[in-house]
Amino acid sequence: MSEERRRGTLIIIGGGEERDPRGHREILKEVARHVHGGKLVLATVASHRPEGYFDEYQKGFADLDVGELVELYVEDRCEASDREKLAVLDDAAGIFFSGGDQLRITSQIGDTGIEAKVRALFERGGLIAGTSAGASVMSDTMLVKGTSRETHRIGDLHMSPGLGLVRNVIIDQHFAERGRFGRLLGAVAHNPRVLGLGIDEDTAAILEGDRFRVIGSGAVYVVDGSQVSHCNLAEARPERVLSMHDVKVHVLGTGDQFDLKSRSAIPASADD
Amino acid sequence: MSEERRRGTLIIIGGGEERDPRGHREILKEVARHVHGGKLVLATVASHRPEGYFDEYQKGFADLDVGELVELYVEDRCEASDREKLAVLDDAAGIFFSGGDQLRITSQIGDTGIEAKVRALFERGGLIAGTSAGASVMSDTMLVKGTSRETHRIGDLHMSPGLGLVRNVIIDQHFAERGRFGRLLGAVAHNPRVLGLGIDEDTAAILEGDRFRVIGSGAVYVVDGSQVSHCNLAEARPERVLSMHDVKVHVLGTGDQFDLKSRSAIPASADD
Numbered sequence: 291m292s293e294e295r296r297r298g299t300l301i302i303i304g305g306g307e308e309r310d311p312r313g314h315r316e317i318l319k320e321v322a323r324h325v326h327g328g329k330l331v332l333a334t335v336a337s338h339r340p341e342g343y344f345d346e347y348q349k350g351f352a353d354l355d356v357g358e359l360v361e362l363y364v365e366d367r368c369e370a371s372d373r374e375k376l377a378v379l380d381d382a383a384g385i386f387f388s389g390g391d392q393l394r395i396t397s398q399i400g401d402t403g404i405e406a407k408v409r410a411l412f413e414r415g416g417l418i419a420g421t422s423a424g425a426s427v428m429s430d431t432m433l434v435k436g437t438s439r440e441t442h443r444i445g446d447l448h449m450s451p452g453l454g455l456v457r458n459v460i461i462d463q464h465f466a467e468r469g470r471f472g473r474l475l476g477a478v479a480h481n482p483r484v485l486g487l488g489i490d491e492d493t494a495a496i497l498e499g500d501r502f503r504v505i506g507s508g509a510v511y512v513v514d515g516s517q518v519s520h521c522n523l524a525e526a527r528p529e530r531v532l533s534m535h536d537v538k539v540h541v542l543g544t545g546d547q548f549d550l551k552s553r554s555a556i557p558a559s560a561d562d
Numbered sequence: 563m564s565e566e567r568r569r570g571t572l573i574i575i576g577g578g579e580e581r582d583p584r585g586h587r588e589i590l591k592e593v594a595r596h597v598h599g600g601k602l603v604l605a606t607v608a609s610h611r612p613e614g615y616f617d618e619y620q621k622g623f624a625d626l627d628v629g630e631l632v633e634l635y636v637e638d639r640c641e642a643s644d645r646e647k648l649a650v651l652d653d654a655a656g657i658f659f660s661g662g663d664q665l666r667i668t669s670q671i672g673d674t675g676i677e678a679k680v681r682a683l684f685e686r687g688g689l690i691a692g693t694s695a696g697a698s699v700m701s702d703t704m705l706v707k708g709t710s711r712e713t714h715r716i717g718d719l720h721m722s723p724g725l726g727l728v729r730n731v732i733i734d735q736h737f738a739e740r741g742r743f744g745r746l747l748g749a750v751a752h753n754p755r756v757l758g759l760g761i762d763e764d765t766a767a768i769l770e771g772d773r774f775r776v777i778g779s780g781a782v783y784v785v786d787g788s789q790v791s792h793c794n795l796a797e798a799r800p801e802r803v804l805s806m807h808d809v810k811v812h813v814l815g816t817g818d819q820f821d822l823k824s825r826s827a828i829p830a831s832a833d834d
Contacts, residue, residue: 441738441762441781441813466713469741472781475813490713490803509713509744509803520829522815531762531781533815535827541713541747543794543805555807557792 298412299324300455300497304463304489304508305389305422309350316506317494321386322354324417328383329358335398336390336423343388357383362404370402379407384417387424393434395427396452405453418455425463425489430454433462433477439469442476445528449477456497459550460484465511467491472532474513479523479534482515485550500551504542514538514553570684571596572727572769576735576761576780577661577694581622588777589766593658594626596689600655601630607670608662608695615660629655634676642674651679656689659696665706667699668724677725690727697735697761702726705734705749711741714748717800721749728769731822732756737783739763744804746785751795751806754787757822772823776814786810786825 301324307317321330332347334340344361351359362378362385364370379385385408387395399405412418418428426432432452436442449460462474465488474486489495490508504510515521520535542548545558573596579589593602604619606612616633623631634650634657636642651657657680659667671677684690690700698704704724708714721732734746737760750758761767762780776782787793792807814820817830 439739439741466741466744467711469711469738469743471741471743472738475811507803509805520827522829525832526815531779531815532813533781533818533830534813535818535829537811537813539747539809539811541804541806541809543713543798543803546805546807555792557794557807558805560797 297414298416298418300428301417301419301494302425302428302461302487302489302497303419303421303494304425304465304491306464306491307421307494307506308492309346311349311352315350317492318350319354320494320496320505321384321417321419322351322356325356325383327355327357329360329381330356331360331362331378331382331385333362333385333387335362335364336388336392336395338390338394347386347388364398364404367398367402370399370404376403376407379404379411382411382416384419385411387420387427389422389424392423392426392432392452393450395423396450400453408453412455422463426461427452428455429459429461430457431460431484433460433473436473436476438473440472442472442479442532443528444523444526444530444532447473447476449480458484459487462486462488465490466508471511474511475534475537476532478513478515478537479521479532482518485553486513487511488513501547501549503547504544506544510542512540512542512548512555514540516553569686570688570690572700573689573691573766574697574700574733574759574761574769575691575693575766576697576737576763578736578763579693579766579778580764581618583621583624587622589764590622591626592766592768592777593656593689593691594623594628597628597655599627599629601632601653602628603632603634603650603654603657605634605657605659605696607634607636608660608664608667610662610666619658619660636670636676639670639674642671642676648675648679651676651683654683654688656691657683659692659699661694661696664695664698664704664724665722667695668722680725684727694735698733699724700727701731701733702729703732703756705732705745708745708748710745712744714744714751714804715800716795716798716802716804719745719748721752730756731759734758734760737762738780743783746783747806747809748804750785750787750809751793751804754790757825758785759783760785773819773821775819776816778816782814784812784814784820784827786812788825
């Protein structure tokens with residue numbers, strides 16, 4: 291999808307967003323604001339055991355401005371062309387991908403009728419939200435596996451084609467909580483064309499056009515490798531740790547914005 | 563201590579260095595190389611329960627080039643002026659601070675005869691090694707407490723005066739393993755005059771003059787805040803997360819060097 295055709299909004303969530311009806315639910319409220327009374331499809335495709343997700347989100351969204359919350363689950367790839375399943379997306383204002391395994395999303399719905407409907411929704415200005423695995427899946431190349439809480443070792447990272455709703459970035463989630471700075475640096479080292487986005491739990495990047503804004507209780511980290519002066523990724527043995535010099539990093543808190551095109555951060559205004 | 567008077571070598575270890583006599587013991591071997599047959603004092607001051615440390619290091623150093631390994635422990639501050647204890651350091655070639663609580667080191671030996679002897683050893687070209695708490699304590703301001711695995715929240719960080727053997731840096735250890743990127747960024751945000759050094763387990767920075775070299779199985783992260791364009795530390799409420807834009811980060815692997823004065827990284831040579 292070319293940058294030019296991008297019309298909708300992405301809400302990219304780092305996992306663990308507050309869903310308790312008594313809690314602050316900052317992110318769920320933002321999702322509801324974008325749907326404003328319309329239909330929201332909860333895609334639980336990422337999960338092997340989707341039971342419970344729908345209930346939890348139904349409670350979380352109950353008193354918010356969501357007209358209708360409908361679950362979309364695909365047990366097996368053949369169902370992803372099922373007419374009834376496809377029809378669910380026709381009049382949706384938004385879709386919300388819950389967590390699980392990002393490879394389940396892409397292997398089950400990649401290049402199917404459902405994926406086409408998701409793109410169509412996005413192109414007509416709809417909302418695509420995703421948390422955890424549902425966040426990772428949004429980029430053209432996505433992070434699948436890699437050790438947390440360790441400096442990146444060359445060779446210890448699995449990437450895969452994502453849904454491609456946003457280009458030139460790679461997304462990691464549960465970021466500070468799972469100590470994933472090493473692996474995001476590793477991903478960026480592979481090709482500094484991609485900007486690394488590390489999103490904390492209960493935190494989201496709301497992307498419209500080329501700019502995203504941060505909401506939630508944690509931070510969004512941006513890893514920019516465009517000025518890297520040295521990287522041993524291609525030379526060193528797989529068991530060696532990554533060496534990468536002159537990386538630029540931004541830590542973005544609530545209200546901060548970031549422009550993907552100019553790769554620059556914009557501070558929150560005083561009243562944020 | 564002024565930069566000009568710095569004569570000895572610092573081996574700053576991120577904790578968890580291989581000590582098993584059957585293991586690679588890269589860092590212990592480096593320590594022994596600097597002591598070359600001389601006396602090494604193992605200072606277990608950081609620990610409330612020093613039992614076992616001496617035994618373990620004795621086994622780890624047994625077949626290496628350490629002439630004599632002697633334990634130095636201070637149960638209480640009044641012992642830090644004890645003649646016998648002080649005499650231990652007179653003919654030492656090096657001192658090795660084991661792990662525990664960095665505040666125990668500074669509160670027990672800060673401004674005592676032992677501290678004076680440690681400085682004297684350093685000024686006559688001796689070795690000061692330290693692991694974990696023993697690493698943190700080397701800078702003039704040291705990190706004491708702060709949440710790991712979380713983006714830094716303003717106000718959630720405790721710093722304290724260290725031994726001041728190296729100026730203008732702040733050291734964190736068990737770095738990638740405990741997800742401490744957030745808190746080191748937080749420390750640097752307080753005053754970008756200090757360069758943040760985050761050292762992984764089983765990894766060390768060997769500092770001589772203004773330059774250090776990396777050895778071990780992990781990485782040393784350098785956080786350079788000198789070009790930070792925005793930081794909310796002084797404005798925001800304590801529960802807010804840190805926002806900091808345009809931070810420079812270096813990930814240094816084995817053989818990489820870093821010059822503290824010019825704040826620049828030097829890649830390892832091909833045969834490292």
